[in-house]
Amino acid sequence: MGLWDSVKKGASDFSQLSTLQNKVKNNEVLTVDEIEEFERLTKGSIEESIRKNPTKYFKKSNKYGQVEIDDEKRLFKIGLTAYHFDDLNSYELLENGSAITSGGLGVGRAIVGGVLLGGVGAVLGGVTKKKKQTNFVESLKILVTFKNKKPVSTTIDFIKKKQKKDKKYESILLTAQETLAGFDYIINVLENDKHGEIVGNISGSNNLSVADELRKYKELADDGIITIEEFESKKKELLE
Template sequence: MGIWDSVKQGTKNMARLNTLQQKIKNNQQLDSSERKEFEELATRTIAEDIMKSPSKYFKQSAKYGQVSIDESKQLFQVAFKTYHFNELNTYELLENGSSITSGGLGIGRAVVGGVLFGGVGAILGGVTKKRKQTNFVESLKILVTFKNRKPVSTTIDFIKKTQEKDKKYEKILGNAQETLAGFDYIINSLEENRHTELVGTIDSSFPLGSSVTDELRRYKELADEGVITIEEFEAKKKELLN
């Protein structure tokens, strides 16, 4: 094959790879032959390519305040950058430099100062008991930290100059709360994934020949410990008894 033929073939391969990548971005399933073709052209699996270039595959399916989410591929965008769900570490709402609420994997989300109220959980006051209530806010932002990512953090600014606590402030605060809800959604998805993996590991841990009674007893212990829910225990009980 001559140089010109090689160039034409390379261009053709690139166009074909772009077509397959676009199908994946649009959540269209590739058949077995297309998957094999993709791996030959990209020299990596689909999962590896999404991991390497998440922004190329991102397609928004939901939006919470300043967080855009691709639920199918478990990707999210903040400040025009794309991340994988499992890269999210912690997030914290700061008002005038003081923490109001924070969350992360394994810790849920807790209110540090202020009181949650309203449909989107707006924060009343937003101050700790040690600070006096004021009618003005100098800054309001969310600090987000990541795992295995550089830079390790980013800031989403909502208020950067003095703002009176009026209806405009409440609207801005509502946007911040919606953004926190987006991070909550990501963390909840990660917790569900981890729970599913744990239950799968438990299912495979029973030795061959275990009696139904032994398995039921073990699942009951897991339900009592809170590892699985009562509903999951009842479903497993019904499955085993049948």
């Protein structure tokens, strides 16, 4: 193959790959031939390509405050950077350096200081009881940490200079709460995946006695991984 032929083939491959990548980004279904061509051009699977460069393939399907979601590929985006759902480790809302609320996989979300009002409503007293409450805020941000990523954390800033706790503050706080709701959504998806995997693994085991299976399900119910109703249903099924 001559130099000119190589150049033409390279341009053709580049154009074809761009077309296929756009289809993947837009969540279009690829044919078997297109999948094979994609894998030939990238020397890997579609899943591997998304894992290596989630930002390239991200397409927003929903938005919570300052975090965007791609439900189809299970990606989320903060600013200009996209991450996989399972990259998320923890997140916390900090006011003047003090944690108001925090969350993460396996712990849900809990109020650390202050009081949350209704869903994505306001946060009152974003300081612990030991600190004197003021009418001004110096900073308000969400600290997000990741698993197996560099850098290991990032921040979403909402207030970076002195701000009075007025209507503007309440509006900013609402956006921060909506952003937290986005991270809550991601954690709920991961928790549901974990729940399904555990239940599926237990259901697929043929070497456990009925008593052993019941103990397993009771432990899951006690830990809140499955509901009491699910436990009772499985208990009835096993005993019958």
